[in-house]
Structures are given as C-alpha cells and as structure tokens.
Amino acid sequence: HKDSRVDDTSAGRLDGKMREKTLTMDTLNPQVKAVEYAVRGPIVIKAGEIERYLEEGGTKPFSEVIKANIGDAHAMGQQPITFLRQVVALCTFPELMDSPSFPEDAKWRARRILQGCGGHSLGSYSASPGVECIRKDIAAYIEQRDEGVPSDWENIYLTTGASDGIMTILRLLVSGKDSSRTGVMIPIPQYPLYSAAISEMDAVQVNYYLDEDNCWALDINELHRAHQAAKQHCQPRVICIINPGNPTGQVQSKKCIEEVLHFAYEENLFVMSDEVYQDNVYAPDCQFHSFKKVLYEMGPEYFSSVELVSFHSTSKGYTGECGFRGGYMEVINMDPEVKAQLVKLLSVRLCPPLAGQAAMDVIVNPPQPEEHTFKQFHQEKSSVLGALAEKAKLTEQILNAVPGIKCNPVQGAMYAFPRIFIPPKAVEEAKALGMQPDMLYCLRLLEETGICVVPGSGFGQKDRTYHFRMTILPSIEKLNVLLGKVRDFHIRFLKEYSGLE
Numbered sequence: 383h384k385d386s387r388v389d390d391t392s393a394g395r396l397d398g399k400m401r402e403k404t405l406t407m408d409t410l411n412p413q414v415k416a417v418e419y420a421v422r423g424p425i426v427i428k429a430g431e432i433e434r435y436l437e438e439g440g441t442k443p444f445s446e447v448i449k450a451n452i453g454d455a456h457a458m459g460q461q462p463i464t465f466l467r468q469v470v471a472l473c474t475f476p477e478l479m480d481s482p483s484f485p486e487d488a489k490w491r492a493r494r495i496l497q498g499c500g501g502h503s504l505g506s507y508s509a510s511p512g513v514e515c516i517r518k519d520i521a522a523y524i525e526q527r528d529e530g531v532p533s534d535w536e537n538i539y540l541t542t543g544a545s546d547g548i549m550t551i552l553r554l555l556v557s558g559k560d561s562s563r564t565g566v567m568i569p570i571p572q573y574p575l576y577s578a579a580i581s582e583m584d585a586v587q588v589n590y591y592l593d594e595d596n597c598w599a600l601d602i603n604e605l606h607r608a609h610q611a612a613k614q615h616c617q618p619r620v621i622c623i624i625n626p627g628n629p630t631g632q633v634q635s636k637k638c639i640e641e642v643l644h645f646a647y648e649e650n651l652f653v654m655s656d657e658v659y660q661d662n663v664y665a666p667d668c669q670f671h672s673f674k675k676v677l678y679e680m681g682p683e684y685f686s687s688v689e690l691v692s693f694h695s696t697s698k699g700y701t702g703e704c705g706f707r708g709g710y711m712e713v714i715n716m717d718p719e720v721k722a723q724l725v726k727l728l729s730v731r732l733c734p735p736l737a738g739q740a741a742m743d744v745i746v747n748p749p750q751p752e753e754h755t756f757k758q759f760h761q762e763k764s765s766v767l768g769a770l771a772e773k774a775k776l777t778e779q780i781l782n783a784v785p786g787i788k789c790n791p792v793q794g795a796m797y798a799f800p801r802i803f804i805p806p807k808a809v810e811e812a813k814a815l816g817m818q819p820d821m822l823y824c825l826r827l828l829e830e831t832g833i834c835v836v837p838g839s840g841f842g843q844k845d846r847t848y849h850f851r852m853t854i855l856p857s858i859e860k861l862n863v864l865l866g867k868v869r870d871f872h873i874r875f876l877k878e879y880s881g882l883e
Contacts, residue, residue, distance in 0.1 A: 416581040429834040444832035455702025458855035510729040512540025523746035528675035544695040547711035565618035570842035586616035598630035626659040626794030629851040633668040661699035664771035665793035708738030805879035820848040
C-alpha cells in the first residue's frame, strides 16, 4: 500500500487543491535576488554546459574549455607546496608522525598545532577567533613583515577564506535608513564579492573609479568626488581597498596609501584593506606596502585612531590553497564594545575549518633558512612566483600587440583586465539581445574558442568602455595557446562587425 502523501503525482493534493510553494520568486528575500557574482555567473554556467557536451562526445571547433575566469591556481595545474601539505596531513592523520618520510620540521609544527586543538584533534571546534597558537604565529608574521610594527595576537581573527571576514565586518558596519543608510566606498573595477555583499545587506554602493590611463592608480580627487556625491543620499562609513588589485593587478604606491589613510582620517571612514595578493607582486619597480605599516609610519595620531581591518588568505600568494578556505583578519582601533559584538557574531558560526587554520599557520610560519626543509620550500615558492611574473609579462605583451586591445601592466595579483574595442554594430546587437556588449563578446569567445573569461561589466567599468578579466594561472604553454586564440578571435570579431579588412 502506497501512502498517497508521499506519492509525487499527488503531492500536496490531499484536498484536491494544488498546494502553493511557500518559497517562490515572489516571496524570496529581494536582497538575494539583487546579488550578482560575475566570477561564477552566466558565462561560467554556459562553459560548464559546453564541457559536459564535449565529455558526452559532442563536437565543437575546440577540444577543451579553458577556464580563465577564476583565480583557482590548483585547478589550473599549479602544484601544492609540499611542506604545507605535509603539515596539514600530519595534523589530519597524526599516526604519520611515526613515518620517516615526513620531515621533523613539519612534525614539530603539526604537534604544536594539535596541542592547541581540543582533544589534540583537527576534528574539534576551536575558539571562535581561531586556535590561539595560530593567532600568535600570525601576529609574529605581521610584525616581521611590517619590520617591527607591533601586532597584538588578540586582534587576529581566523576566517573561512578572506571573504568570510569581509562579509562579517560589513555586517557590523551596515545600519541606518534612507539618507543615513551606510554607504560603502568600493573601487571600480572591483572584485564582485563587494557589490554582492552590499546588495545582500541592502547597503549603498559608492563607486570610486580607478584611473585606467594611469595604470589603474587610485586618485585622491576621485575619492573626494565620490564621497561628496554620496553624502547627498547616504552616510559613507567605510572605504574598501584591494591591494594588489583584483581585477586590475595594480600595486599601490606608499604615497597613494598615505593619501587614502589621510582621507579616511579626515572623513571619519572605517578602512577595509583586502591584501590577499600581498605575495603576488611581479613588477620590479613595485613593492607591497601594508596599510597597517603605512598607518604606523604616519604617526601616533593616525595609528591610534584610524579603524582598520586587513585581510589575508590561503587561497592566493604562492600556495593557491583555495579549497582549504583559510584566512585571517587583523582588526585595529575597533571600539572595545563593538569588538565584543564582533566576537559574538563570530561565535554564531562556531569557528573556521581547522584544516584551513593549520594551512594558514604554515603560510605565516614557513621553513626558516636553518631548517632542512627550507631548500625545497624556497625552490617551490620561487618557482611558482617566478612563473607568475613571466606569465604576467607575456600576457601584457601579447594582448597589447592585438589591434583594438589595450592591457595595462600586470604589476601584481593573478589577472589581466584588458580594455577591448567593441564596434558600434556589435554594441547595437548586444542591446537588441538585452545584454552588455562585453557579455556578448565573452559569450562569442567561449562558443568559438572554448575560452572562458569574465566580462568587465561584472566588475564595473566606466561608461562606454569594455573589458574582460582573465587569470594568468594556466601553464605557459596553455597561456600561449589561450592568448593566440583570443588574438585570432578579436581580429575576426572586429572584421565581422566593422567590415574592416
């Protein structure tokens, strides 16, 4: 006997009436509907469909989809750093401590991490801000990185990737109604996590535009313009900076950072500094400066008052360990009562994954020159960063040789964000199809070459300028093929839409 209540054909029809779903597009939280996240948006979904079609034996003018849409190093073939994996493996399966094939340098680190875990197991919860010894290692790393600027381990909070920390801090900042609603200043182009979070929290997005003609530099006059304009309809409370830049790859000068911090001090803004690409600097004339160090050097009046949160992650750098979802934030000058509220908010999500915390620990506490594992570690790290620097240069050179494409130097991070000329006829066609011109361009590129990149409109761009973002992560061989295909496609596209020979 089959109970009609579980029979799909008559589901919800006990009284003969169709039962409405409770959650529909009409009853869905409108803020969720407003969220857009281009990096995994429609173009990527389409790429997935094409991939499945090819796997099932379908034919296309290409044999594989090359996903250059997301900064996922390992998916692109980058090899893990041996030492990091050894430590995490030992933490996960401590019986390996007896194995002679694991170095002593990795074993003592794993023992120390496990001593900080409940029941000496990575399967326990940690305190909400993270494992204490890992927080202390992070503080020591920051102090060393910033050449002696003090760091208090109690200001360090481990997070599930940097994204989790960014969302948490924004949650604290968003309040008010109408013209007193929190305004969040973000760079355009920006990493779409910011616009998505702002939409979800129903805050007000305040755009400040980076200067493409000046290698995507941040112009202080533009900050003043954006701030003044925003004050008419919201209360700007926070400024977000991404340095090195995503998607734009610029590395900010010390002078520029000083100007931003002075502006934040004058206008009473909370500063969020996204520094996940701090190890990814390739241009010989560029150097990473942390916002915290620059703030310290500006003197006690600034260093004791500007509220600043900096973010870092296991996902980028030379390790590329996206899947561990490890990260941390350092919170300085936060009101002590608000800090208690932050801890409360963090405790609701219990704690970040412990494997990710362990991975983060290895990044801030890597092998030292006197340790046996240093040579191999240093070799692997230099090899990854050296290859990225070479690919940054190659990408810029090849793209700039294509008529109708202009690419700024990729000074850092993992992406090129070239400007593309799209003929008026193609712009018209895109409008008729109800899509952005660079979306049309990227869809055509995907369908004709199998290359998946993200349209610039997903990151924001000045009116009537068009771009795409591509990662520089594929192997040199694959990158050469990819760039050659982009070049050939772009020339075909220009011929088709402008009748140019």
